[in-house]
Amino acid sequence: MRTPDAAGAPPGEPLYLTTPLFYVNAEPHLGHFYVTLVGDVLARFWRARGRRVFTLTGTDEHGDKIAQAAAAAGVPPQAHADRVSALFRSTWEEAGLRYDHFIRTTDAYHVRFVQRILTQVHAQGDIYFGSYRGLYCYGCERFYQERELVDGVCPDHRVAPTEIAEENYFFRMGAYQARLRETLEARPDLIVPDGYRREVLALLREPIGDLCISRPKNRLAWGIEVPFDDRYVTYVWFDALLNYVSALEHRGLPELWPAAQHLIGKDILKAHAIFWPTMLMAAGLPLYRRLCVHGHWQMQTGKMSKSLGNVVRPLAMKARYGMDAFRYYLLRDMAFGQDAEFSEAALVTRLNADLANGLGNLASRVLAMQQRYFAGALQPRAPEPADEALAAAFALARREVEAHIAELAFHRALEALWRALDQANKYVVETAPFTLAKDPARRPRVGAILHELCEALRVTSQLLEPFMPETAARIVTLLGLPAARLGELDLAWGKAFPAGHHTAAPEPLFPRVDAVPE
Ligand code: MSP
Numbered sequence: 001m002r003t004p005d006a007a008g009a010p011p012g013e014p015l016y017l018t019t020p021l022f023y024v025n026a027e028p029h030l031g032h033f034y035v036t037l038v039g040d041v042l043a044r045f046w047r048a049r050g051r052r053v054f055t056l057t058g059t060d061e062h063g064d065k066i067a068q069a070a071a072a073a074g075v076p077p078q079a080h081a082d083r084v085s086a087l088f089r090s091t092w093e094e095a096g097l098r099y100d101h102f103i104r105t106t107d108a109y110h111v112r113f114v115q116r117i118l119t120q121v122h123a124q125g126d127i128y129f130g131s132y133r134g135l136y137c138y139g140c141e142r143f144y145q146e147r148e149l150v151d152g153v154c155p156d157h158r159v160a161p162t163e164i165a166e167e168n169y170f171f172r173m174g175a176y177q178a179r180l181r182e183t184l185e186a187r188p189d190l191i192v193p194d195g196y197r198r199e200v201l202a203l204l205r206e207p208i209g210d211l212c213i214s215r216p217k218n219r220l221a222w223g224i225e226v227p228f229d230d231r232y233v234t235y236v237w238f239d240a241l242l243n244y245v246s247a248l249e250h251r252g253l254p255e256l257w258p259a260a261q262h263l264i265g266k267d268i269l270k271a272h273a274i275f276w277p278t279m280l281m282a283a284g285l286p287l288y289r290r291l292c293v294h295g296h297w298q299m300q301t302g303k304m305s306k307s308l309g310n311v312v313r314p315l316a317m318k319a320r321y322g323m324d325a326f327r328y329y330l331l332r333d334m335a336f337g338q339d340a341e342f343s344e345a346a347l348v349t350r351l352n353a354d355l356a357n358g359l360g361n362l363a364s365r366v367l368a369m370q371q372r373y374f375a376g377a378l379q380p381r382a383p384e385p386a387d388e389a390l391a392a393a394f395a396l397a398r399r400e401v402e403a404h405i406a407e408l409a410f411h412r413a414l415e416a417l418w419r420a421l422d423q424a425n426k427y428v429v430e431t432a433p434f435t436l437a438k439d440p441a442r443r444p445r446v447g448a449i450l451h452e453l454c455e456a457l458r459v460t461s462q463l464l465e466p467f468m469p470e471t472a473a474r475i476v477t478l479l480g481l482p483a484a485r486l487g488e489l490d491l492a493w494g495k496a497f498p499a500g501h502h503t504a505a506p507e508p509l510f511p512r513v514d515a516v517p518e
Contacts (some may be wrong), residue, residue: 004189006406007046008261008290014052016248016256016289017042020264021060021105021240024084025069028091030297030304030312030342034330035263038294038410040097041331042263044466045405048487054256056247057092058103059085063236064138064215067222077222081106095314096323096469103247105224105240113246114239115227117283118213122228126172126282132212135161141236142271143212156267169214169226171238176278177208183277183287191273192408193337196266196293200273208274213238241276245285260288266295292408295339304342312342324468325351325510331410331467344516355510358421359460359471365428366453367478367506369446373437376480376502378454379447381494386431387452391493393423394459401463410467417463424456454479454503455493462486471509478504 005011017039022032036057043053060066061081070080085104092099103110121127134143139157143164153160181204184190184197191197214232215223223233248256264272269291277287299310317326329347332354334340370376381387400416433449436442461475465486476486480503485496 004289006402007051008189008192008292008406009259013259013289014054014256015042015046015261016259017053017055018244018260018262019055019057019099020262020268021058021103021243022088023060023063023065024081024088025065026306027084028088028314030314030330031265032088033095033097033314034297034334035265035294036092036097036099037327037330038263038292038336038408039099041410041466042261042405043098044469048462048465048489054101054253055099056101056103056244057088057099058101058243058247059088059105060236060240060243061085061104061106062223062233062239063141064220064222065141065236067220068138070222078106091315095318101247101251103243103250105243107250109250110243110246111224113249114224114234114242117242117279118234118238119227121171121279121282122169124282126175127169127213128172129167130170131165131167132170133163133165134212136164137161140267145209147206166216166219168212168216169229169232170210171213171279171282173211173275173278174207174209176281177204179281180204180274180277189290190287191291191293193293195337196269196273196291200269203270203274211235211238211275211278237271237275238279241271241279244276244288258286258288261290261292262288263292263294266293269293292336294336295334297334297342298339299342317347321347321351321513322470322510324471325355328355328414328468332414333411335411336408348513348516351510352512354418356512358418358425360509362421362425362428362453363457363475363478363509364506366450366457367503369433369437370450370454370503371505373433373443373446374450376504378497378501378503379444379451381451382444382448383452383494384448386427387448390424390427390452390456393420394456394493396420398459398463405466414467417460420456421460424453427456428453451494451497455496458485458496459493462489474507474509478507480504 007015009015019035019039039055043055047053066081067077070077073080089102136143137154137157139159140154144154144161184201191200213235214226215235217231217233220233223236224239226232226234244260245257248254262272272291280287297304301308301310304311329350332350333346397417397420401413404413404416431449433446437446457475458479458481461472465472472486473483476483480501481496
């Protein structure tokens with residue numbers, strides 16, 4: 001295999017980015033939003049650098065959890081799934097999150113695909129019938145081994161699992177354990193950050209056993225029928241994981257497998273790092289390119305849950321602070337891979353300090369001086385050492401942003417860009433164009449300083465685009481540049497603005513927020 005480049009794939013290979021499929025028992029919240037946001041950022045970033053990218057998201061609609069949620073809502077499971085799946089799509093639309101395909105596990109093509117794989121794996125002897133007794137957590141939709149429980153309860157849902165004894169179909173997962181371990185040892189970049197790969201290797205030191213992949217219809221009828229036994233439906237994880245391949249077949253893009261980079265939260269690591277690779281091995285398909293695992297957003301009041309009334313809704317955040325401020329906060333305050341605490345007070349602090357004061361203030365000062373002194377007309381450059389230092393700071397920021405995104409360190413990328421913005425604000429103070437402007441003889445220098453600052457804002461908008469697309473577009477528009485300039489990453493500093501160019505009058509980019517609403 002060729003060595004992956006900065007995008008985590010061999011040079012020239014397209015990027016196929018996937019989010020998990022969201023269970024339709026809950027409406028879109030912060031957790032769903034975050035992982036989809038990361039996909040959106042990566043897609044925008046790599047596309048701007050000429051990479052072919054395809055992104056997939058969707059909804060996971062079968063299984064006990066969904067059947068129970070539909071029953072509680074008093075509607076048939078399909079109707080319930082239709083409503084919530086549509087809600088995910090409209091929410092992403094309103095939130096400005098883009099994707100290339102939205103899959104639902106109830107889509108007919110997916111159902112057929114799952115049945116085909118089951119038939120194939122059964123025919124080759126990797127699925128057998130047996131009886132089973134085990135401890136099942138409905139929240140996780142999986143059986144637990146005694147040693148995985150903490151004080152007798154599921155560590156994620158903190159409820160005691162239900163003991164279930166029944167006859168079922170089993171996938172010979174254990175038969176692939178050694179091969180999986182060897183693969184993980186040979187490919188240190190298969191699961192990132194590395195701590196999660198080590199966690200999986202630790203799980204693989206104990207026998208993983210086989211995987212129960214059916215549910216008797218008399219207990220659960222809401223699922224994909226097992227093609228060789230109509231008394232059973234397919235276990236929801238065996239069904240859902242196959243979406244990453246069924247969607248490509250449906251879209252006529254089989255060449256994108258195995259370019260997949262799966263973005264997932266740490267709670268579904270085992271399913272993606274053990275169930276899924278062994279399923280792929282049994283199906284005769286190559287392993288995905290990379291698994292990118294993020295931590296969880298914790299609330300100050302504990303885990304986010306409906307009963308605690310602390311669920312963060314993306315569109316409520318948009319209404320309160322603007323989508324880009326919400327995006328910035330999430331990407332700036334979570335180190336990908338680690339947990340982070342969500343707090344609106346911290347969001348407001350970031351908004352006021354980094355966005356309103358840091359970036360917003362710079363843009364409005366520069367554009368206001370452009371208007372006041374030159375009626376918006378951009379003046380010629382006359383580089384002095386301070387100007388060159390400013391250009392160098394932004395060139396460095398670009399290299400740093402690119403290196404950090406390659407490592408999924410979004411927070412570091414933004415930190416690097418803000419170092420350059422701080423330097424730009426210092427440059428304004430040190431070169432003091434507002435003082436120089438009082439002396440008519442220094443007007444050309446004032447114009448040159450403002451030209452440098454317009455370049456700084458242009459480069460900022462380019463580097464910011466994946467993170468804050470609306471803001472980036474607003475900045476280029478205020479600079480009076482066509483949107484296309486946003487994509488011209490290699491445009492040299494000093495070459496962006498044609499002679500006779502005019503910038504627009506300033507508009508506040510981020511209104512300050514004074515208090516956190518109750
Ligand atoms: N349906 C499965 C995934 C199947 S993939 C073939 C599932 N769905 S989920 O809706 O429960 O969760 C989807 C994603 O949201 C997971 O990656 C999970 O980690 C993420 N989050 C849910 N709550 C979260 C936080 N509080 N913080 C960050 N992400 C979390 O699991």
